[in-house]
Amino acid sequence: MKNILSIDSVSKHYGDFTALNNVSVNIREGSIFGLLGPNGAGKTTLIRVINQITYPDSGKVLFNNSPLELKHIRDIGYLPEERGLYPKMKIGEQAVYLAQLKGLDSSTAKSELNKWFEKFQINDWWDKKVTELSKGMAQKIQFIVTVLHKPKLLIFDEPFSGFDPINANLIKNEILQLRENGATIIFSTHRMESVEELCEDIALINKSNKILDGKLDDIKRRFKSNTFEVGVDSANPDVLNKELESRYELTRPSFRTIGDNLKLNVKLKDNQNSEDLLKLLNQNSRVIHFKEVIPSANDIFINSIEND
Amino acid sequence: MEHFSIITTREYLNKIGNKSFILMTLLLPIILAGITFLLSFLTSINNDSSKTISVVDNTGYIFQKLQSSDDIIYDLIIDSSLDNAKEISRNNSDYGLLYITDFDTPEEIAESIVFISEDSPSFSIINRVESQLETILTNENFRLIGIDVNEIKSSTIYINLFQESFDGEETTRVDGVVKLVFGFFLGFLLYFFIFAYGSMIMMSVMEEKTNRIIEIIISSVKPFHLMTGKIIGVSLAALTQVLIWGVMFFVFSYIFSLVFGISTSYDTGDLILSTEGNTGLSSFALEMISAFMNLPLTNIFIAFIMYFLGGYFLYASIFAAIGAAIDNQADAQQFMLPITLLVIIALYVGILTVPEDPNGIVAQIFSYFPFTSPIVMLMRIPNGVPIYEQIISLTILFSSVVFMIWVAAKVYRIGILMYGKKLTYGEIIKWLRS
Numbered sequence: 001m002k003n004i005l006s007i008d009s010v011s012k013h014y015g016d017f018t019a020l021n022n023v024s025v026n027i028r029e030g031s032i033f034g035l036l037g038p039n040g041a042g043k044t045t046l047i048r049v050i051n052q053i054t055y056p057d058s059g060k061v062l063f064n065n066s067p068l069e070l071k072h073i074r075d076i077g078y079l080p081e082e083r084g085l086y087p088k089m090k091i092g093e094q095a096v097y098l099a100q101l102k103g104l105d106s107s108t109a110k111s112e113l114n115k116w117f118e119k120f121q122i123n124d125w126w127d128k129k130v131t132e133l134s135k136g137m138a139q140k141i142q143f144i145v146t147v148l149h150k151p152k153l154l155i156f157d158e159p160f161s162g163f164d165p166i167n168a169n170l171i172k173n174e175i176l177q178l179r180e181n182g183a184t185i186i187f188s189t190h191r192m193e194s195v196e197e198l199c200e201d202i203a204l205i206n207k208s209n210k211i212l213d214g215k216l217d218d219i220k221r222r223f224k225s226n227t228f229e230v231g232v233d234s235a236n237p238d239v240l241n242k243e244l245e246s247r248y249e250l251t252r253p254s255f256r257t258i259g260d261n262l263k264l265n266v267k268l269k270d271n272q273n274s275e276d277l278l279k280l281l282n283q284n285s286r287v288i289h290f291k292e293v294i295p296s297a298n299d300i301f302i303n304s305i306e307n308d
Numbered sequence: 309m310e311h312f313s314i315i316t317t318r319e320y321l322n323k324i325g326n327k328s329f330i331l332m333t334l335l336l337p338i339i340l341a342g343i344t345f346l347l348s349f350l351t352s353i354n355n356d357s358s359k360t361i362s363v364v365d366n367t368g369y370i371f372q373k374l375q376s377s378d379d380i381i382y383d384l385i386i387d388s389s390l391d392n393a394k395e396i397s398r399n400n401s402d403y404g405l406l407y408i409t410d411f412d413t414p415e416e417i418a419e420s421i422v423f424i425s426e427d428s429p430s431f432s433i434i435n436r437v438e439s440q441l442e443t444i445l446t447n448e449n450f451r452l453i454g455i456d457v458n459e460i461k462s463s464t465i466y467i468n469l470f471q472e473s474f475d476g477e478e479t480t481r482v483d484g485v486v487k488l489v490f491g492f493f494l495g496f497l498l499y500f501f502i503f504a505y506g507s508m509i510m511m512s513v514m515e516e517k518t519n520r521i522i523e524i525i526i527s528s529v530k531p532f533h534l535m536t537g538k539i540i541g542v543s544l545a546a547l548t549q550v551l552i553w554g555v556m557f558f559v560f561s562y563i564f565s566l567v568f569g570i571s572t573s574y575d576t577g578d579l580i581l582s583t584e585g586n587t588g589l590s591s592f593a594l595e596m597i598s599a600f601m602n603l604p605l606t607n608i609f610i611a612f613i614m615y616f617l618g619g620y621f622l623y624a625s626i627f628a629a630i631g632a633a634i635d636n637q638a639d640a641q642q643f644m645l646p647i648t649l650l651v652i653i654a655l656y657v658g659i660l661t662v663p664e665d666p667n668g669i670v671a672q673i674f675s676y677f678p679f680t681s682p683i684v685m686l687m688r689i690p691n692g693v694p695i696y697e698q699i700i701s702l703t704i705l706f707s708s709v710v711f712m713i714w715v716a717a718k719v720y721r722i723g724i725l726m727y728g729k730k731l732t733y734g735e736i737i738k739w740l741r742s
Contacts, residue, residue, distance in 0.1 A: 015738070051527040053725070070530075078527045084520030089322065100314050101528035145524070 002065070004029040004153055004184045005050065010059035012045055019045040020056070021208040027153075027186060027201070032179055034199035034216070034297075035188040038305055041205045043188050044081070047155055050186075051078050063153075074103035077151035081158045081188070083142045085130045092126035095145050102149040109148065116144045120170075135162050143171055147178060154178060155186045160194065172198070192298040204301065206308045216297065223295040223303065226268040229253060231260040231289030232281055240284045248277070257289045265293065311529040312537050319512070319541025324548060333549050337556040348564070359403035359433065364393045366410040367417060373444045380433065382406075394424060404429055406437065414445040414452070486599040488663055491687035494612055495658050498619055498682055499651055505546040505620075506627040509539055510640065513631030513720070522724045531721040535632075536713070539624045603690050611689050611698060618705040619682025623647065625709070625716035632723035633736065654680035658687040666691035676701050678708035715740060 005027040012020040020042045027033045037043050048054045049061060052068065061068040063075070086094050092113065099109035117123045120140060130138055139162045147154065159175065160168040175198070179185055187199060195202065195216075203213035212219065231253075234240045240262060244250060249267040257263065262285070266277060274292070281287050295303070323329055358379045365371035365384065374382045383402070385393050390407055397405040404425030411417045421441065423429065450457050513535075516522045525534060630643040657680060661671040666688045675685040675693075681701050685693065722739045 048725075053523070053526050073528055076527070078524065080520070080523040080527075082520040082523065084522070084524060086322075086516075086521060087519060088326075097314070097318050098524060098528070101311060101525065 001028045001030070003027060003062075004064060005186075006062040006065075007046070007050070008060050008062070010046070010049060010056040010061065012042075012049065012054065012056050018208050020049070022059070023205065023208075023210045024059075025203045025210060025213060027184060029184055030179065030182060031200050032175075032185045032187060032198050034195045034202035035186055035205070036190075036195065036202055036297075036301060037205035042208045043205055044157070046205065047078070047157065047186075047188065050153075050155065051076060074149060075152045076155065077102075077146045077149065077153070078155045079142060079146040079157060079159055081161075083139060083162075085138060085141065085145075087131045088129055090127050090129060091133075091141055095141065095148060098145050099148045102151075104149050112148050112150075113144070116148065120144070136164060136167055139163060140167070140171075143174070147174075151183065153184050153186065155188070157188045158190070159187070160189075160191065192296065192301060195297045199297075202297070204304055206305050211308050212300075212304050219300060220294055223300050224293065225295075226270075227251070227293040228266050228268070228274060228277065229255045229289060229291045229293055230262075230264045230266050230277075230281065230287075231255070231257040232262050232285040232287050233260050234262050234285030236284070237262040240281075243280070243284070247280075248272070255289065255291075260288045263289075312533045315529065315534055315537030316541040316544070319538050320544045320548075323508070323542055323545035329545070329549070333552050337553055337560065341556075341560040344560075345564070345567075360400065361404050361406055361437070362393065362397040362400065362402045363406045363408065364388055364390070365408045367408055368410070369448070370408055370417075370441070370444055374440055380436065397424070398426070403433070414448045418442075418445050483599040483602055487603065487690040490600070490603065490608075491662060491690045492659070494608075494686040494690075495655065495683045498616055498686060499655060501546065501616070501620055502623045502651060505542055506623050508546075509542050509624050510627040510631035511637075512538055512542065513628050513724075514634060514637070514640075517632060517724050517727075518635060526724070531724065532717045535625075535628050535717060535720050539621065539628060543620065543624070604692060607695075607698075608689055612686060614702055615682040615686050615705070618678075618702065618709055622678060622682075622705070622709050622712050623651075625713045629716035629719040629723070632720040633726075634723075635727060650679045651683070654683035658684045662687045662691070667693070672697070676704055678705045681705055 003026045005025075007023060007025045007027075010020055010023050011018070023042070023046060025035075025046075035043050035046065045054065049056050050068075052070065052073065063069075063072045085091075089097075092110075095113050096106055096109045099112070100106055104112070114123075117125065122137075122140070125133070125137075125141070130141070133141070143159070146156075154175075156175070159171060163171060172194075175185060187195070189195060199216055201214065202216050202219065204211050232240070241250075241264070244264065244266060248269070251265040251267065253263040253265050255263070268274065268277065278287070278290060281290070358381055360381045360383050362383045362385050363371050363374065371382065371384050376382050383400075385396055388396065393405055393407060404423055407422045407424065408417065409420045411420060418441070423434065423437065447457050450460070516525065626647060630640060633643065634640055654674065657670065657674045661668055661674075662684070665671065671684060671688055674680045675688055675697070682705065685698065685701055689698070718740055719736055
């Protein structure tokens with residue numbers, strides 16, 4: 001699949017401070033891409049480079065295989081983490097204004113905006129001012145403003161913050177719908193459950209460097225530690241526990257089951273396999289729960305950052 | 309360019325539609341007109357009521373020579389003692405009582421005349437009464453000594469020096485005053501513009517920054533277009549406001565002239581004709597008008613536009629940069645101070661040096677320095693400034709404008725994305741170098 005965006009060895013310095021150090025990332029067309037990293041890692045700088053708000057000191061950015069230019073601005077929609085609208089301007093007017101700046105003519109902007117207002121059932125908001133809206137309502141407007149000009153690439157920085165679960169779900173479905181219609185989505189968030197749920201690819205940035213990227217599934221495969229969750233009902237749990245202890249490395253369990261009297265996390269050594277473990281368990285007890293531990297995005301995040 | 313016009317339009321409409329802007333635009337002239345109207349009205353009431361001064365004249369010749377006028381009427385009380393006269397005067401609720409005792413010499417008479425009134429009388433009335441009495445008694449003195457008053461009058465010579473510049477232009481004292489006043493008016497107008505609308509630009513930039521909408525906008529447009537669009541948009545709004553004020557000024561003047569019967573038309577000579585009765589005023593007005601016409605009007609007009617644009621854009625770009633560099637209005641002070649100082653210096657230099665010596669070395673230096681030249685030069689030009697000086701000064705000014713816009717754009721581009729950091733001048737210089 002072709003890349004809609006290729007970031008190649010991009011560096012950016014602010015005085016003595018290095019915000020991005022030789023970062024390369026590829027984003028596949030039509031994918032949902034998670035841009036992860038702790039606060040201050042350089043994510044916002046990278047997003048600003050993509051938006052041409054700042055320019056890299058070195059390296060290059062390709063949009064659809066051609067160097068990023070001003071004309072690409074209309075193909076990109078950006079929802080910054082720090083939301084902002086004109087407090088005293090009518091909502092309809094400012095949405096049209098911002099769409100015009102993205103290259104839409106005002107009548108197209110108006111009809112597109114009406115569609116969205118229809119969809120969210122907020123037709124009577126057109127003449128309201130932002131100061132009259134709640135935070136969640138303003139966020140909705142902000143979302144509409146971001147997607148109004150039908151960009152090919154959407155960049156969402158913490159899109160769900162400020163939304164209640166119902167509206168967060170509404171927005172999530174809209175994002176998935178936009179992807180369905182062909183848009184590529186870059187997602188910058190600290191909410192790992194959203195990453196888990198939505199992202200196919202991720203990149204992890206820490207201290208201005210990219211430390212990890214690729215398909216989320218591949219990364220998980222790389223990060224799994226050959227550990228199994230085991231829950232059994234045994235006549236002699238202490239004996240079984242000792243038996244397991246002599247062969248494997250045991251850790252405290254972190255799952256929930258009912259009807260067992262022995263719960264363990266069992267980590268296999270390199271020369272051991274899960275069939276042997278299962279055989280041993282079956283000989284001595286009734287197996288209720290047996291599952292390989294797959295690292296969550298959260299685990300991968302914490303693990304990578306701490307070991308960086 | 310497309311972005312630029314969208315931004316300019318929004319900034320313009322946004323300012324024009326702003327409630328406080330509309331209020332300011334409409335209320336200021338109305339308030340000013342109201343005050344003027346009230347004052348004129350009160351004055352006219354004051355003038356309408358003629359004042360009666362009762363006179364007890366024991367000399368027998370002074371009253372005959374006192375001339376009543378529209379607002380002062382002398383009323384003779386015959387054969388009365390002082391106390392009696394006071395009584396009569398008070399009962400008639402006269403403005404005052406003039407009591408003249410008879411003596412042998414006019415000097416003695418003069419010393420004994422008293423004016424008695426309820427309240428302390430107006431200065432101008434007393435002055436006029438005094439001057440009439442002075443004339444009457446002096447003439448009486450002349451008569452006693454045997455001098456013919458008419459001979460004195462016919463042999464008196466009055467001088468009004470005919471003034472001319474070396475170029476052969478006629479000048480008068482009034483010319484000098486008109487030049488000064490007009491020059492100062494232009495200077496102050498620019499001063500007003502710089503601060504009223506410059507700080508509007510600053511606030512507008514700061515608002516976008518603190519609202520955080522800036523990040524969305526500059527992901528669509530170049531910061532330079534946003535900044536220049538904003539400056540032009542606000543300037544157009546300012547221009548609209550001034551135009552409206554101008555129109556209202558003429559409308560109110562017209563209404564005034566209808567109400568008070570004072571001609572205030574500016575474009576014709578009606579002023580002089582309609583007030584012909586009062587020759588003193590009309591000749592002064594005539595002189596004013598001719599003095600105004602004698603000004604190098606074409607030069608002033610062109611220079612005004614050039615210096616106005618130059619000065620305004622120079623300061624507007626600084627204000628835009630300040631707005632981008634700060635997070636809140638409190639921080640604005642440290643950056644506003646130097647600007648305020650520069651403009652005040654310009655005003656002071658203009659006020660102190662131009663009347664003394666409009667082409668002196670100090671005035672010259674400050675009319676080259678770009679931060680003061682718009683104000684100082686505008687004050688000087690009505691007095692006549694060589695064209696080459698103006699060209700040098702304008703060249704310096706517009707080069708500075710280009711440089712300042714470059715500086716402002718740089719500070720702006722970095723500043724709008726910087727939050728929570730109190731800026732120093734050192735840091736700004738660092739930005740400029742990067």
